[in-house]
Amino acid sequence: MTQLLVSVRSVAEARQALAGGAALIDVKEPAHGSLGRADDEVIRAVVTEVAGRCPVSAALGEWEDGRNQIPEAGLTYVKWGLAGCGRSSSWQRDLAAMLELHRSPRVVLAAYADWECAQAPPVEEVFALARRFPGSVLLVDTHCKEANNVVRKKRPTLLDWLPLAWIEDLCGWCREVQVKIALAGSLGFDEIDALGVARPDWFAVRGAVCDGNRNGTIESAKVYELAKRIAKSSHSHPPRT
Numbered sequence: 551m552t553q554l555l556v557s558v559r560s561v562a563e564a565r566q567a568l569a570g571g572a573a574l575i576d577v578k579e580p581a582h583g584s585l586g587r588a589d590d591e592v593i594r595a596v597v598t599e600v601a602g603r604c605p606v607s608a609a610l611g612e613w614e615d616g617r618n619q620i621p622e623a624g625l626t627y628v629k630w631g632l633a634g635c636g637r638s639s640s641w642q643r644d645l646a647a648m649l650e651l652h653r654s655p656r657v658v659l660a661a662y663a664d665w666e667c668a669q670a671p672p673v674e675e676v677f678a679l680a681r682r683f684p685g686s687v688l689l690v691d692t693h694c695k696e697a698n699n700v701v702r703k704k705r706p707t708l709l710d711w712l713p714l715a716w717i718e719d720l721c722g723w724c725r726e727v728q729v730k731i732a733l734a735g736s737l738g739f740d741e742i743d744a745l746g747v748a749r750p751d752w753f754a755v756r757g758a759v760c761d762g763n764r765n766g767t768i769e770s771a772k773v774y775e776l777a778k779r780i781a782k783s784s785h786s787h788p789p790r791t
Contacts, residue, residue: 551784552746554777555732555754556768557609559588561599563768568603570759570773574626574752575600578609580764584693585609585631585660590621597624607658613641620655629658632676633668633693641671642679649683660689663711663735668693673712677720677729684728689754690720692735705763708735709744718748736764739776746783753780 553573557580558564564575577596579588587610597606607627611617614634635641648657661676662668673690680688692708708717717733724731733745734754742753757764759772 552750552780553752554773554780555607555734555752556759556773557754557756558596558768560592561595564596564599566768566770567759567773568600570770571777572604572773573777574605574607576607576609576754578756580756582611583631584633584662584691585611585629587611587617590623593621593625594623607655613645618644620652625655627658627687628655629660629689631660631668631691631693632662632670634670636665636669636671642675646679646682649686656687658687658689658732660691662693663690663708664692664694664706673720677723680724680729681727685730687730687732687751688724689732689734690717691754705736705757707737707741708733709741711735714744714748717745721748721750739779742776742780743783746780746786749784 555574555576556567556572557576557578558567559579567575577588577593579586593608600606605626608625610628610630612633613630620628632641645657659676659680661673662670665672677688680686692706692711694706721731730751732752732754733750736757737753737755738758759768759776760766761769
């Protein structure tokens with residue numbers, strides 16, 4: 551069944567996400583980018599606050615930034631973005647080594663749907679690495695979080711970069727090779743409704759449950775509404791037999 555992942559930037563937001571029913575708490579600092587790394591003290595404080603009530607993950611920035619140390623914080627998952635890695639193959643070797651060595655926390659492989667803009671590897675290449683490690687996790691996100699249309703002033707979402715049918719196929723391929731998948735990318739309620747048919751393991755959000763945009767503050771009522779909506783959608787799209 552699909553669950554809700556909520557990205558938080560503070561202990562106070564973690565409380566709101568938990569109160570609303572988030573199944574996975576992710577720590578990141580949106581001011582630092584798509585997968586912006588929060589201070590290690592913030593990460594540890596959130597893990598302490600959650601106290602085992604659900605898994606906690608953390609975004610650790612972009613792999614190319616070189617901050618590849620994993621904080622000692624009791625995390626379940628960690629992830630780095632691959633912006634700037636598109637012309638290199640070293641990320642595959644390095645992350646494969648981490649997948650082999652780190653069982654806890656588990657390394658999530660993060661692919662950018664707008665990989666050309668991010669100068670990152672294509673989604674297919676990141677999935678190809680994930681499938682070598684059954685039980686691993688793939689995140690598909692977007693790198694560009696700002697409006698790119700002067701007239702519509704619309705923030706691009708995952709569905710602006712990848713067709714729904716292709717995303718549905720990708721989720722199916724992940725299930726076949728025992729790879730879990732999280733879908734992100736400025737997803738709102740409408741996009742999540744449309745993507746329900748893909749049946750990912752998680753929908754990952756921030757802006758959709760904030761009072762305003764992704765730089766606002768998380769509200770438990772919005773988390774609750776979205777979690778309930780995702781649960782209802784999961785029952786409407788049962789596994790194929």
